[in-house]
Amino acid sequence: MEITGQILKENREKAGYSINEIAIATKINVKVIQAMESGDKSQLPALTFLRGFVRTYAKFLKLDEEAIMQTFYEEMGTSKPQKIKTNCEGKDEENPDSLIHTKSLTSRYFAVAGILALILLIISIRKVVDKYEKEAMLPPLxxxxxxxxxxxxxxxxxxxxxxxxxxxxxxxxxxxxxxxxxxxxxxxxxxxxxxxxxxxxxxxxxxxxxxxxxxxxxxxxxxxxxxxxxxxxxxxxxxxxxxxxxxxxxxEPIKIALSPQELIIEALDNTQFSFIIDNKDNFKISLKPTEVHIIKANSSIVLNLSDGGAVSLTHNGQRRGVPGDLGRSMKLNFP
Known part of the structure; x- marks a missing residue:
């Protein structure tokens, strides 16, 4: 794995990417990327997962996937998995009409579900409009x-x-x-x-x-x-x-000014953090790699991170990326 990791590391440095940026883009843990580049087999996952990680890493760097995978197979002593034809595939090839029938049924189900969701949305909007119209009625003359x-x-x-x-x-x-x-x-x-x-x-x-x-x-x-x-x-x-x-x-109706906040937290590693919503409620959350947590508030969010380099943030639709360094705690206020 040392040769494959060295090739990936050299191409990453030429492209000007950091390990955190690669982890965010490929959804691979930072520790796994470091182990792949250094060839530390004790920190590497199982071969089935490792094969997929190497392929996605090479695809992100726009390298020749087949050449990278060939060196990986030669180095790790594995071969390409052969595709096994099952009886189900043979039956499906023999009966293409059944596939078309099932696809048409699923498309119908999705269409019916979409129509029902649209009707419910229209009804809810109508109720909200009627409520505000009643509140805005003129007083008696x-x-x-x-x-x-x-x-x-x-x-x-x-x-x-x-x-x-x-x-x-x-x-x-x-x-x-x-x-x-x-x-x-x-x-x-x-x-x-x-x-x-x-x-x-x-x-x-x-x-x-x-x-x-x-x-x-x-x-x-x-x-x-x-x-x-x-x-x-x-x-x-x-x-x-x-x-x-x-x-x-x-x-001249009275207008209430609000600044809604939405924060999407994506874990890159095992991490814990706490947050305060609108200066009232305090919560504590722990996430595993690739897990996502969404926080919504009416005016403000206070975020306390135990590891600033273990998460990626998206605030009000704008991607902020990794806010800090690995192993360092930090406090963030939104807005």
Whole structure:
């Protein structure tokens, strides 16, 4: 095995590959590759496994497989295994129709299974969509109607309060004019001097009332109309706010940001490691060569490796390869 191992080692070094890279690509243990290259028979597996390892190693390095296997057979004293024809193969060759029939049955089974899986997937997606549609339904519009109706009632009550005030001011002016007219009617029964005095007093009072009434009434009307207009504008803004807020709440749903993590661990040798998912759960796993373990988390993964060169990692679909050296422990955080 020394000659075959030396040939494989020289070609590996020419290609620029390390032992860890060969182990990841060919799924062969690192210790087995080292034993193959050094020719240490005590560390080599059985001949049946060793034959397959040598062939895959030579195939990866793009060497002549037949030449490598010939030197291997000469060195190890074994010969190529001869193919033994069994009765089953003879029967299958005699009856090709049976093979076609079995293949058609298996293809039908696979087609039926695929259709059933597709139906189940559609049903599950539909349930999820219905769930989110129910959660996103609008609240009842009773509160909005109450908010819209209250300002209208306020306007009607203010109009009613303004009308009596206007009628009171008109009634007061009518009473003063009527009293003065009564005085004018009663004046002819008095002497001429007294009548003139009364006329002068009445005229003075009428002029004073004419001058005072516009000055007192106009500012009140102006202030009342300005107040009413301001109140109406405020009510219109309240109506807009009341009608717009439910729509804005629906248009801007709350989004929860998540960063899902997926870590695929492939063992190259017997190894142990522990990991923490989302800073909560702590697990400890041991793997054998060529075994794979998948870890999934919502936000973070903390990985503690006892041997950094005994595993190969793939994080979120990106192959990271061997993270460290053989025999050295290390701690990794994802992301």
């Amino acid at each position: 009773e509160d909005i109607r109450e908010i819209v109706q209250i300002p209208e009632e306020m306007e009607q009550s203010e109009d009613k309060t303004q009308e009596p005030e206007d009628t009171k001011s008109l009634s007061l002016t009518e009473q003063t004019v009527a009293e003065k007219e009564n005085k004018k009617v009663e004046a002819p029964h008095l002497p001429s001097e007294e009548q003139e005095k009364l006329k002068q007093e009445v005229m003075a009072e009428i002029q004073a009332n004419k001058q005072n009434l516009p000055l007192k009434e106009v500012p009140e009307k102006v202030t009342q109309t300005s107040i009413v207009e301001n109140v109406k504008e405020v009510k219109k803004e309240d109506k807009k706010i009341a009608t717009e807020t439910p729509g804005e709440l629906v248009k």
